[in-house]
Amino acid sequence: MESAPQISPKASFPSKNSSLKFLLVIFCLYFVLRAAAYIIFPHALTQASDLTVNNILSAINRERQLRNLLTLNTDSRLSSAAQSKADDMLARHYFSHTDPEGNYIWPKIEAAGYTPYLQLGENLAIEFYDTESLVQAWMNSPTHRANILNDGFRDQGMGLDFGDTTQGQYHSVIVNTFGTLISRSKEQVASKTQIASPPPPADTQPAKPEPQPESESVTELAPPSTTAPVAAEPPPFNINLAIRGDEPTKPSFTVATKKQHETASPSPSELAPQAVTGQKPKFPFDQEQAGRYLTLGLGAVLLVLLLSDLKVALSQKIQKLDKKLNNIVLLLLALAAVAMIYWL
Incomplete structure (x- = not known):
């Protein structure tokens, strides 16, 4: 009687490839949404x-x-x-x-x-x-x-x-x-007074003054000025x-x-x-705020992926080479998540 074929530990661990594919899709979607936010939402008001x-x-x-x-x-x-x-x-x-x-x-x-x-x-x-x-x-x-x-x-x-x-x-x-x-x-009133002088009368003779008594002095009137006097009270x-x-x-x-x-x-x-x-x-937040919200969502997805992948890696017994590769991927995910959360 033939025995059932043994499944190697390597074949029973599909999470590594699926996680990488899922990560690639998430990053592509993130950049597409960032580009859309750049077009749809206005620039930061205080900066642009x-x-x-x-x-x-x-x-x-x-x-x-x-x-x-x-x-x-x-x-x-x-x-x-x-x-x-x-x-x-x-x-x-x-x-x-x-x-x-x-x-x-x-x-x-x-x-x-x-x-x-x-x-x-x-x-x-x-x-x-x-x-x-x-x-x-x-x-x-x-x-x-x-x-x-x-x-x-x-x-x-x-x-x-x-x-x-x-x-x-x-x-x-x-x-x-x-x-x-x-x-x-x-100063401005004085400059206007010097520049604007009244034009001379055209062919007009001064009126002959009326005879005055000898005891009274004759007062000569000054010609009218075109500049309005400065009011005492502004x-x-x-x-x-x-x-x-x-x-x-x-x-x-x-x-x-x-x-x-x-x-x-x-x-x-x-x-x-x-x-x-x-x-x-038109929108309650600007372009930069929309980008930060998208980055925050990506960081949350990366953290969930990191925790789930780490749980699978610790629960299954896999070969040393696969474990090292998986740890490198987990490390990169952790660094990316920490960097984006720090940027926020």
């Missing part, structure tokens, strides 16, 4: 977006240049106050011209050294993702537009901060400050409006004004202009 301080400042000046207005100088003191306001709005999650204690930005500007000033202004915005949509929203708002195109402003500053939306923070906070120093305003500051980019139906609008050397901050009054919206991303 053109929303930067310099870009916004340049865009503001372009709007002024298109209307033959002087470009604004970037003042570090206005920028310092604006950045402090942006950081505070992001950290304490409020959207207003006043902080939770009711303080305006004006004391921050004075503390930064921008004084004595003739007028100040502030534009706010949150939840914008690119410079073009931000500036366009400001230009579509009459009050923001008035600040940007104010011929009386000579300086501007910019504050920009980004938050983590997964932690409930704003994606972006933008604070644009404007100002004019009193000394600079006086006009109030322009309306400053806050823009929220992601809530077109219920935006938060406030108006803040400030006069020269005013110590008490005025209370904001409510305003209801047209809603201004920013462009909201």
Whole structure:
């Protein structure tokens, strides 16, 4: 009677080849999904977006240049106050011209050294993702537009901060400050007075003065000047409006004004202009986050494969050569899994 054929230990261990094939399929699928994520999902907003301080400042000046207005100088003191306001709005999650204690930005500007000033202004915005949509929203708002195109402003500053939306923070906070120093305003008025002189009258003879009594002196009137006199009290500051980019139906609008050397901050009054919206991303996460989720999934699959293959290798008695090869594969899998988890 013939005995049944013996199955060698090598033939009874099919897990090595199947594991390698499964691993190859997983890696191919991973790279395909990463390529798809690169095409479908947007780039990381804080890295690929053109929303930067310099870009916004340049865009503001372009709007002024298109209307033959002087470009604004970037003042570090206005920028310092604006950045402090942006950081505070992001950290304490409020959207207003006043902080939770009711303080305006004006004391921050004075503390930064921008004084004595003739007028100040502030534009706010949150939840914008690119410079073009931000500036366009400001230009579509009459009050923001008035600040940007104010011929009386000579300086501007910019504050920009980004938050983590997964932690409930704003994606972006933008604070644009404007100002004019009193000394600079006086110099400009003097230069205009020297350049613009009244044209001489055409073929007109001066009126003959009426005879005056001998006891009275004749006073000669000076010709009228084309330059308007400087007002003793500067006009109030322009309306400053806050823009929220992601809530077109219920935006938060406030108006803040400030006069020269005013110590008490005025209370904001409510305003209801047209809603201004920013462009909201279509997906809840960006390209880099999608890639990390895929890598995390691959690492989990590799760990499961490592544990199952290790269990089979220890439970079966195989030849020494096969055991060494299997251990090398397990080591490579472990290194790959550890490296990808560390990268996350």
